[in-house]
Amino acid sequence: MKASTHDDRPWIPPDLADGEGLVGVGGDLTPSTLLKAYTDGVFPWFNDDDPILWWSPDPRAVIEFANLHVSRSLARTMRSGKFHVTIDQCFEMVMRECGERRPEGTWVTDGMVKAYSQLHRLGHAHSLEVWVGDDLAGGIYGVGVGTFFAGESMFHRVTDGSKVALVSLLQHLRERGYELFDVQMTTDHTERMGATEISRTEYLHRLRKAVNKSHVRFV
Known part of the structure; x- marks a missing residue:
């Protein structure tokens, strides 16, 4: 999945995601990005060797x-x-x-x-x-x-x-x-x-x- 952005966010709107819930790749973990993520219903979850992966699973x-x-x-x-x-x-x-x-x-x-x-x-x-x-x-x-x-x-x-x-x-x-x-x-x-x-x-x-x-x- 390629990284997608909306308003400088490295994830697509969660409403558009599939059931698995991977909504974005990349970006950073600055406080402003993390707060945008949680406000959007998105969270980071990735292993040490991975790029930053953003998720919004369905169901929650x-x-x-x-x-x-x-x-x-x-x-x-x-x-x-x-x-x-x-x-x-x-x-x-x-x-x-x-x-x-x-x-x-x-x-x-x-x-x-x-x-x-x-x-x-x-x-x-x-x-x-x-x-x-x-x-x-x-x-x-x-x-x-x-x-x-x-x-x-x-x-x-x-x-x-x-x-x-x-x-x-x-x-x-x-x-x-x-x-x-x-x-x-x-x-x-x-x-x-x-x-x-x-x-x-x-x-x-x-x-x-x-x-x-x-x-x-x-x-």
């Missing part, structure tokens, strides 16, 4: 705040006091951990870490950390625009660390008035937590409404 996976599933055992774990949670305390560490120990390889390349860390410093990318004492047990990071938040990746070093991170993030976002939580594609893990798929058309409609609302703050 989301977790509805009202449909978050917390098992009884996980709820007990969260009440036990074993874990404690922080916000934006070690963004780059969380992001790098999300790329570790993946036998299939990782899209969390050094270039991605640098780009999203810059986005974090500008207040658009955030992390939530889960700790056992002074040890990092799990975490999640993502990007927020308006009342939209894209959960990019999560990890755990301790059993239930990533589950606690996901639940804690969704609770945090709901309390602050966010309306759309994107997980891009379902996995067994996110499906057990309540992830569902919606059409790209519905997703883009909801996204356009969510990114145009500015009354929320992540922190």
Whole structure:
């Protein structure tokens, strides 16, 4: 697929994409490009040896705040006091951990870490950390625009660390008035937590409404 542009974007409008969702090739990972991408319903996903690839799959996976599933055992774990949670305390560490120990390889390349860390410093990318004492047990990071938040990746070093991170993030976002939580594609893990798929058309409609609302703050 050749790179296509519209208004200096290296991707075609997602409405025109096929089901696989590859919408562009090339461009850069500057904050302005990344913010345009998330606002358009597009995200970068590529391996270290690839050019930058931009995606907008159909269907799209989301977790509805009202449909978050917390098992009884996980709820007990969260009440036990074993874990404690922080916000934006070690963004780059969380992001790098999300790329570790993946036998299939990782899209969390050094270039991605640098780009999203810059986005974090500008207040658009955030992390939530889960700790056992002074040890990092799990975490999640993502990007927020308006009342939209894209959960990019999560990890755990301790059993239930990533589950606690996901639940804690969704609770945090709901309390602050966010309306759309994107997980891009379902996995067994996110499906057990309540992830569902919606059409790209519905997703883009909801996204356009969510990114145009500015009354929320992540922190």
